Amino acid sequence: AAGVIQSPRHLIKEKRETATLKCYPIPRHDTVYWYQQGPGQDPQFLISFYEKMQSDKGSIPDRFSAQQFSDYHSELNMSSLELGDSALYFCASSPRQGYEQYFGPGTRLTVT
Amino acid sequence: SQELEQSPQSLIVQEGKNLTINCTSSKTLYGLYWYKQKYGEGLIFLMMLQKGGEEKSHEKITAKLDEKKQQSSLHITASQPSHAGIYLCGADIRDSGYALNFGKGTSLLVTP
Numbered sequence: 001a002a003g004v005i006q007s008p009r010h011l012i013k014e015k016r017e018t019a020t021l022k023c024y025p026i027p028r029h030d031t032v033y034w035y036q037q038g039p040g041q042d043p044q045f046l047i048s049f050y051e052k053m054q055s056d057k058g059s060i061p062d063r064f065s066a067q068q069f070s071d072y073h074s075e076l077n078m079s080s081l082e083l084g085d086s087a088l089y090f091c092a093s094s095p096r097q098g099y100e101q102y103f104g105p106g107t108r109l110t111v112t
Numbered sequence: 113s114q115e116l117e118q119s120p121q122s123l124i125v126q127e128g129k130n131l132t133i134n135c136t137s138s139k140t141l142y143g144l145y146w147y148k149q150k151y152g153e154g155l156i157f158l159m160m161l162q163k164g165g166e167e168k169s170h171e172k173i174t175a176k177l178d179e180k181k182q183q184s185s186l187h188i189t190a191s192q193p194s195h196a197g198i199y200l201c202g203a204d205i206r207d208s209g210y211a212l213n214f215g216k217g218t219s220l221l222v223t224p
Contacts, residue, residue: 042214056209097210103155
């Protein structure tokens with residue numbers, strides 16, 4: 001069965017640089033969630049999209065933005081990177097809001 | 113999240129033994145999700161519970177939802193080394209739409 005695809009899997013950036021993370025949800029899933037998991041932490045919700053519209057916002061810094069495109073893939077754009085942004089970033093897709101959330105393998109971002 | 117308490121924090125069991133992990137919410141549960149995570153990897157969806165008294169099984173793993181107590185338990189029967197990993201409960205409590213709040217996780221080690 002098709003799973004959530006995230007790219008890149010690993011990313012190394014320097015402070016103040018920008019990064020773009022991509023997420024390709026499971027086919028026919030219209031809802032995407034972004035989560036951040038710091039070292040030894042539980043995942044924290046950043047932002048979600050439903051039918052290509054922003055649905056809810058969590059603890060997403062103003063330096064970050066995201067969108068969902070017409071093909072339902074989503075991108076998380078991160079600017080002015082800080083050391084504290086180093087984390088695993090997960091995308092999860094769902095067939096609709098309130099249903100099962102299937103997580104991708106994550107993108108490991110390291111900011112040096 | 114502080115709304116979700118998961119216990120125990122870690123567990124070491126001998127292969128073949130049974131074990132239980134608990135997850136309690138301080139807020140109304142609209143859905144309770146169980147995931148398994150290997151260190152640094154993605155979250156593997158195990159099951160989702162929505163209705164009080166609901167019980168689901170996946171191979172040797174069973175989860176129940178007690179709506180009155182706002183609590184879920186995950187029970188593993190006859191544990192195997194392949195069950196080792198971090199078990200995370202995620203709750204849909206509708207404070208950020210349908211996004212999940214996660215517990216701190218339970219680290220499970222199964223010894224021969």
